[in-house]
Amino acid sequence: MAEVRTLKVDTRERAGKGAARAVRRGGRIPAVIYGDKKSPELISLAKNEIERLWNTGTFMSHLLNLDVDGKVERVIPRDVQLDPVRDLVIHIDFLRLGKDASIAVEVPVHFLNDEASPGIKRGGVLNIVRHEVELNCPAESIPEFIEVDLTGTEVGDSIHISAIKLPKGVTPTITDRDFTVATIAAPAGLVSAENEAEEGEEGGEEAKEEEGGEE
Numbered sequence: 001m002a003e004v005r006t007l008k009v010d011t012r013e014r015a016g017k018g019a020a021r022a023v024r025r026g027g028r029i030p031a032v033i034y035g036d037k038k039s040p041e042l043i044s045l046a047k048n049e050i051e052r053l054w055n056t057g058t059f060m061s062h063l064l065n066l067d068v069d070g071k072v073e074r075v076i077p078r079d080v081q082l083d084p085v086r087d088l089v090i091h092i093d094f095l096r097l098g099k100d101a102s103i104a105v106e107v108p109v110h111f112l113n114d115e116a117s118p119g120i121k122r123g124g125v126l127n128i129v130r131h132e133v134e135l136n137c138p139a140e141s142i143p144e145f146i147e148v149d150l151t152g153t154e155v156g157d158s159i160h161i162s163a164i165k166l167p168k169g170v171t172p173t174i175t176d177r178d179f180t181v182a183t184i185a186a187p188a189g190l191v192s193a194e195n196e197a198e199e200g201e202e203g204g205e206e207a208k209e210e211e212g213g214e215e
Contacts, residue, residue, distance in 0.1 A: 012030065107142070109132060130182070143166075
């Protein structure tokens with residue numbers, strides 16, 4: 001689990017588009033904290049801090065401590081609005097996390113030991129079906145990533161979620177099937193060679209049938 005950062009935030013009194021634009025003109029990003037059976041709180045955060053966190057690519061799966069006038073709220077980002085032109089963060093919704101809370105989070109998948117995969121050594125291609133997997137996690141122990149060991153994998157193998165070791169208390173949100181995370185696909189050259197071989201066999205069989213039918 002990543003270190004939980006603490007950000008100092010300011011409270012806001014007014015909601016609405018005009019108030020939000022005024023906050024952004026001041027170099028801050030408007031946001032709201034909701035959940036845990038408490039009233040929503042309007043806040044703003046320093047633009048440079050948020051942009052730095054957003055650019056890590058893992059902002060949506062990391063816990064934060066927000067210091068609101070000396071009261072610390074444990075939260076996780078749940079929705080981020082971006083400027084449609086400049087692709088910059090313009091508003092954030094944070095979900096409060098109470099004690100013993102559990103939450104669904106998209107967690108990145110890392111693939112290890114491709115050099116120990118016979119299928120990849122033969123020219124097979126790692127076909128990643130899911131770069132991230134949605135997991136139910138205890139809020140206090142969200143994994144940074146999960147790992148897939150490619151050791152021993154062959155061309156045609158499929159790697160399912162059941163083959164991946166998950167941290168204690170962490171489970172997939174999809175429970176009705178053992179879904180595929182990645183496959184080892186045959187290289188294009190091998191597929192073409194197999195197709196040509198099959199076509200050759202079929203052509204030979206057809207020729208034999210024609211010869212056998214002549215009198």
